[in-house]
Amino acid sequence: MEEPKIIQEFNLADTPPKSIRHYWVELITDGMNNPMRVPIMVARGAQDYPILGLTAAVHGNELNGIPVIQRLFSEIDINELKGTIVGVPVVNIPSFIRKKRRFNDGVDLNHIMPGKENGNVSQVYAYRFFQKLVKHFDYLLDLHTASLGRVNSYYVRADMKHPVTRKLAMLQGAQLIVHNPPSDGTLRGAAHAIDIPAITLEVGNPNTFQRKMIKSGIIGVDNVLSYLEMTDDEIEMPAVPTVICEKSYWIYTDVGGLLRVHVDLMQAVKKGDLLASMRDIFGNLIKEYFAPEDGVVIGKSVSPVNQTGGRILHLGIVK
Numbered sequence: 001m002e003e004p005k006i007i008q009e010f011n012l013a014d015t016p017p018k019s020i021r022h023y024w025v026e027l028i029t030d031g032m033n034n035p036m037r038v039p040i041m042v043a044r045g046a047q048d049y050p051i052l053g054l055t056a057a058v059h060g061n062e063l064n065g066i067p068v069i070q071r072l073f074s075e076i077d078i079n080e081l082k083g084t085i086v087g088v089p090v091v092n093i094p095s096f097i098r099k100k101r102r103f104n105d106g107v108d109l110n111h112i113m114p115g116k117e118n119g120n121v122s123q124v125y126a127y128r129f130f131q132k133l134v135k136h137f138d139y140l141l142d143l144h145t146a147s148l149g150r151v152n153s154y155y156v157r158a159d160m161k162h163p164v165t166r167k168l169a170m171l172q173g174a175q176l177i178v179h180n181p182p183s184d185g186t187l188r189g190a191a192h193a194i195d196i197p198a199i200t201l202e203v204g205n206p207n208t209f210q211r212k213m214i215k216s217g218i219i220g221v222d223n224v225l226s227y228l229e230m231t232d233d234e235i236e237m238p239a240v241p242t243v244i245c246e247k248s249y250w251i252y253t254d255v256g257g258l259l260r261v262h263v264d265l266m267q268a269v270k271k272g273d274l275l276a277s278m279r280d281i282f283g284n285l286i287k288e289y290f291a292p293e294d295g296v297v298i299g300k301s302v303s304p305v306n307q308t309g310g311r312i313l314h315l316g317i318v319k
């Protein structure tokens with residue numbers, strides 16, 4: 001592999017047909033006037049389209065997507081590929097370096113997409129990222145994980161009323177899909193707004209590489225490549241069918257203290273089941289939390305110390 005070239009914007013013509021190239025895309029300059037560059041991997045097959053975009057670490061501490069992209073590229077048969085794959089292993093450069101979720105001005109990049117041309121620090125970063133990369137894609141898979149102090153099942157957020165995003169979601173073979181119309185400000189929503197079908201993959205836990213999660217992520221991306229006829233591989237579906245939730249929400253604590261969550265990821269709960277208990281620092285029970293309705297546990301807190309308003313668990317409601 002030759003030294004990655006520095007470029008200003010993704011341009012299909014930079015990569016010869018049937019080859020893989022790495023690039024640094026210049027986005028902004030930092031306070032030293034040094035360039036801040038996003039790494040991209042491009043695999044251009046025998047035919048140019050469609051262009052499938054894969055993005056990871058929009059939240060700087062969400063790492064499982066990085067090896068998914070790396071492994072995918074290491075396994076591509078470039079002579080058989082039809083179309084182009086663009087992998088962005090890290091979107092949020094300053095926060096990846098600091099191992100933080102939010103951008104370095106404290107803003108969540110996944111709330112301000114597609115950014116603003118003459119905006120503030122995070123807005124202009126989001127804008128240039130979107131213009132230089134995302135707008136060139138025909139499809140987008142955005143890879144995330146749970147946030148710090150929480151754990152997730154392997155789940156997908158997608159608009160299940162849109163036929164293409166529904167299909168992309170089903171192909172992931174995830175444990176769970178949450179129907180979620182593309183909401184404003186997310187990368188998924190901004191892509192959707194310019195007619196790029198996009199889904200969000202929540203691949204496990206932050207700040208770590210999880211082998212099983214990474215493997216599941218790769219199978220899902222491979223399935224999408226087959227579905228888009230970019231490869232001739234067979235679609236591989238999991239033995240356990242995906243649970244589809246029509247909606248989901250978080251349950252929060254209404255007092256502070258030391259929280260213990262008693263249910264497991266993917267556990268089905270019935271209305272009235274004990275979910276969690278809160279104790280004070282002397283060990284006295286302050287409060288118990290019960291399931292408000294039947295559902296399934298998508299994600300949960302693993303962080304005991306909670307102020308009033310702490311997250312307990314993410315409950316999915318199955319149709």
Ligand SMILES: [Zn+2]
Pocket residue numbers: 058059062144145
């Ligand atoms: Zn995220």
